Amino acid sequence: KQEVTQIPAALSVPEGENLVLNCSFTDSAIYNLQWFRQDPGKGLTSLLLIQSSQREQTSGRLNASLDKSSGRSTLYIAASQPGDSATYLCAVIEVGSNYKLTFGKGTLLTVNP
Amino acid sequence: GAVVSQHPSWVICKSGTSVKIECRSLDFQATTMFWYRQFPKQSLMLMATSNEGSKATYEQGVEKDKFLINHASLTLSTLTVTSAHPEDSSFYICSARRGAGYTFGSGTRLTVV
Numbered sequence: 001k002q003e004v005t006q007i008p009a010a011l012s013v014p015e016g017e018n019l020v021l022n023c024s025f026t027d028s029a030i031y032n033l034q035w036f037r038q039d040p041g042k043g044l045t046s047l048l049l050i051q052s053s054q055r056e057q058t059s060g061r062l063n064a065s066l067d068k069s070s071g072r073s074t075l076y077i078a079a080s081q082p083g084d085s086a087t088y089l090c091a092v093i094e095v096g097s098n099y100k101l102t103f104g105k106g107t108l109l110t111v112n113p
Numbered sequence: 114g115a116v117v118s119q120h121p122s123w124v125i126c127k128s129g130t131s132v133k134i135e136c137r138s139l140d141f142q143a144t145t146m147f148w149y150r151q152f153p154k155q156s157l158m159l160m161a162t163s164n165e166g167s168k169a170t171y172e173q174g175v176e177k178d179k180f181l182i183n184h185a186s187l188t189l190s191t192l193t194v195t196s197a198h199p200e201d202s203s204f205y206i207c208s209a210r211r212g213a214g215y216t217f218g219s220g221t222r223l224t225v226v
Contacts, residue, residue: 031213034214034215036217039202041219041222042219042220043219044157044208045218046216051214070204098162098170099145100162101157101159103157103209104156105154105155106155106156
C-alpha cells in the first residue's frame, strides 16, 4: 500500500527566506506527483505536477523536483512571502490504482512578516 | 483553466437529516470525479470514485448506503450524506481529473448538530 510522508509537519520562517518542503513515497511505481496548496477551510489549488519521466518543474518562485527511484520529492520556495502561508500537500498517482491520488498529511507553512 | 464548483461551501444540519453536496465541472466534461473527506489537521481520505453513468466505487470502510453518490451527467456529481450524525461532521471535497492533473472544488464544511 502506497504511503506518502511529508516532513516537516509544520514550518515557521521569516519573510524572504528560501525553504524546502519534503515528500517521500513508499512505492516508486507512480504516474506522477503533484504538489497542492490548501488555505484554511478551502479546497486545494494545484501548484506543480511532475510526470514520472520528469526530474523537476518550475513555476515562478516554486520549484519541485522528483527522484522516483528513491521515492522523494522536494518543493523549493524562493524568497518566501506572508501570502505563502498555507498547508502544502503532495500526492502521487500510483500505477494500477485507477488514477487515485494518495496524499501526505501536509506541511503547515507560516511565513512571518 | 479547469474549474470545479462545489456547493454549498458550508452547511449545518440536524442529526438524522440528509444533506446533498454538489460538484460541477464548469468548463470541461468530467467522466470521473472523486470525493474526499478531511478531518482537522489530517490529509484527504478518498471516500469514493464517481463514474458518469455507472455506480460509484467506494473505498474500504465507507458505507455505501450512508454516502450516496450520483454522477448523472458529465458535469455533475452529487454526494448525499443520509441520516447524518455528529460524527459525520467533516470537510468534504470533490475533485475531477483532467488530463494528467486534478482540479478540486472549494470544499464543503458539514456540521451536524
